[in-house]
Structure formats: C-alpha cells, structure tokens
Amino acid sequence: AKKLGRRTWQCYETNMGARVRRRQFLLGRLRRALLGTEFHLHYQPRIELASGAICGWEALLRWNCPGDGAVSPAEFIPVAEDSGLIVPIGEWALREACRQFVSWRNQGLEPGSLAVNLSPRQLRAPQLVERVAAILEETGMPAAMLELEITETAVMEEFDSSADILTRLSDLGVGIAVDDFGTGYSSLAYLRRLPVDKLKIDRSFVRALEDGPHDVAIVRTIIELACTLGLTVVAEGVETEAQLRLLNGARCHEMQGYLFSRPVSPASCVQLMHAGAGL
Numbered sequence: 408a409k410k411l412g413r414r415t416w417q418c419y420e421t422n423m424g425a426r427v428r429r430r431q432f433l434l435g436r437l438r439r440a441l442l443g444t445e446f447h448l449h450y451q452p453r454i455e456l457a458s459g460a461i462c463g464w465e466a467l468l469r470w471n472c473p474g475d476g477a478v479s480p481a482e483f484i485p486v487a488e489d490s491g492l493i494v495p496i497g498e499w500a501l502r503e504a505c506r507q508f509v510s511w512r513n514q515g516l517e518p519g520s521l522a523v524n525l526s527p528r529q530l531r532a533p534q535l536v537e538r539v540a541a542i543l544e545e546t547g548m549p550a551a552m553l554e555l556e557i558t559e560t561a562v563m564e565e566f567d568s569s570a571d572i573l574t575r576l577s578d579l580g581v582g583i584a585v586d587d588f589g590t591g592y593s594s595l596a597y598l599r600r601l602p603v604d605k606l607k608i609d610r611s612f613v614r615a616l617e618d619g620p621h622d623v624a625i626v627r628t629i630i631e632l633a634c635t636l637g638l639t640v641v642a643e644g645v646e647t648e649a650q651l652r653l654l655n656g657a658r659c660h661e662m663q664g665y666l667f668s669r670p671v672s673p674a675s676c677v678q679l680m681h682a683g684a685g686l
C-alpha cells in the first residue's frame with residue numbers, strides 16, 4: 408500500500424505538479440516582466456476586401472521571457488488573466504499601441520484603425536473607462552480610430568454590467584468589436600442591444616469554409632444578419648485563396664490572416680504601409 412501511495416504521489420507530481428510549477432514560474436516571471444521591457448507588440452494588418460487595401464491593425468502582445476524564449480500568448484494570457492496581472496499588462500499594451508499608432512500618423516502614414524484586445528478581467532476592472540480616456544488623452548490617439556476587441560463570452564457573462572461598460576466606452580467615441588464570434592452562446596439578437604460596431608468571425612468558421620456548402624451557408628448567414636444590424640464583419644484567420652474567394656462571395660467586409668500577413672514588428676508594418684495594397 409505504501410508503495411502504491413508513493414507511485415500515486417509520483418504520478419501526481421509529474422503531471423499536475425509540473426503544470427502547477429510551470430504556472431508559478433510564469434507568474435513570477437510575468438510580475439518581473441511588467442517592471443522591465445520584456446513585452447512588445449506585433450501588429451497584424453486587416454484588409455478591406457472591396458479595395459484590397461490595409462484598413463487597420465490589431466495589436467498583439469509578445470513576451471520574451473529571459474531563459475525561456477518567446478512564450479505564446481495562448482499560454483501566458485490565461486495566467487495573467489487568472490492572477491489579475493492582465494489589468495496592468497493590458498493597460499501597457501493599450502498605451503504602447505496608441506503611442507505607436509500616433510507616431511505612424513506623425514510620420515505621414517495612414518494606418519487606418521487600431522484594434523486592441525480587452526480581456527474579460529480588464530472589462531470588469533474598476534475605472535476601465537476613465538483609464539482608457541486618460542490613455543487617449545495622454546497619447547493623442549483619436550478615439551474614432553481605436554477599436555476595442557472583447558470576446559463574445561466576456562460580453563455574455565454579466566450581460567447588464569457589460570452593456571453598461573461598453574456603452575460608456577462607446578460614448579468616448581471608440582469602436583467596439585466582438586472577437587471570436589460564433590464560439591460562445593450569444594446571438595445576434597442579444598448583440599443588437601449592445602453598442603457593437605464590428606463582428607470578428609472566429610477562425611474555426613473560416614477554416615471550415617472549404618468543408619462544403621453547409622459551412623459556407625453558416626458564414627453567409629452570419630454576415631447577412633450582421634449587415635442587417637449595421638455591423639462591419641471581419642473574417643479571422645484567413646489562410647487560403649479559396650477561403651478568400653468564398654468570403655468575397657459572401658460579401659464579407661474585411662479579413663485578417665496569414666494569407667496576407669502574420670502579425671509583424673512595427674518596422675515591418677511601416678514597410679507594409681509603404682508597399683500599399685497588394686492582395
């Protein structure tokens with residue numbers, strides 16, 4: 408029995424223990440990263456399908472953890488979210504992205520609009536609206552050129568308080584985009600009651616487009632209903648010409664994805680802006 412107990416413990420130690428230790432490790436490093444210069448932003452262009460031109464950029468966090476290399480947002484954002492560290496990290500990202508965007512405009516570039524992700528925790532943090540307003544003021548970022556992306560799930564949880572916060576953000580003049588649309592339980596009928604400007608169709612639907620007519624019909628229906636509600640529709644994760652053709656046929660407004668460009672460094676963004684259209 409003793410032996411068995413030990414083996415059970417070992418099993419626990421190697422599987423669960425390793426995961427717990429990894430989280431603890433990342434959490435400690437995230438705290439330190441916040442004080443230093445380990446974070447930076449990459450930007451992925453968004454393309455207007457009608458013109459083929461870049462119409463905006465999404466800021467995406469990158470983290471170079473010393474001794475561990477680049478850690479994927481898919482791994483560290485949840486740790487930051489659970490610990491609440493996403494609030495100061497996200498605020499840093501918003502300020503940095505606005506600063507960068509204004510600097511591009513001052514160089515005579517026309518970057519279009521800037522999208523920044525807001526996590527569920529940030530949405531519920533005290534004084535979010537005041538902080539966003541302060542960052543706009545401090546950086547000189549035009550509110551009308553900023554879009555805040557909030558996941559469908561974050562909006563649907565605590566619908567009433569989300570609606571209140573989104574309304575106050577919208578009153579600042581910033582746009583609101585619903586991210587990862589289709590992965591949660593919201594319906595367009597609910598979204599109608601929110602000051603939402605844009606819908607980002609989740610990558611999983613885009614990937615399914617080539618599977619057959621049913622999947623195409625689903626995306627078509629989402630786009631038609633969104634248009635009826637006056638929303639702009641963005642397709643995420645577009646990787647192939649075939650997907651692009653189907654999205655064009657479905658009258659999707661904008662697209663983002665590796666087909667056009669991965670998220671890239673600010674220097675590469677400037678090159679892309681100079682190169683102009685090119686789908």
Ligand code: C2E
Pocket residue numbers: 451466467468479480481484493497500524525526586587643644645646663664665666669670
């Ligand atoms: P997201 O907001 O849905 O961002 C899109 C993700 O899809 C990005 O992953 C992007 O690199 C990736 N992507 C874009 N085009 C393609 C494509 O054609 N194919 C494939 N396979 N992937 C594509 P990334 O940068 O790893 O970010 C993952 C998630 O981490 C984001 O998903 C977002 O939820 C979160 N995140 C990133 N930066 C921030 C931030 O500053 N604040 C907050 N709160 N969350 C962030």
Ligand code: CA
Pocket residue numbers: 465524556586
């Ligand atoms: Ca996003």
Ligand code: CA
Pocket residue numbers: 577581582583602603604
């Ligand atoms: Ca609005």
Ligand code: CA
Pocket residue numbers: 586587607609643
């Ligand atoms: Ca998304």
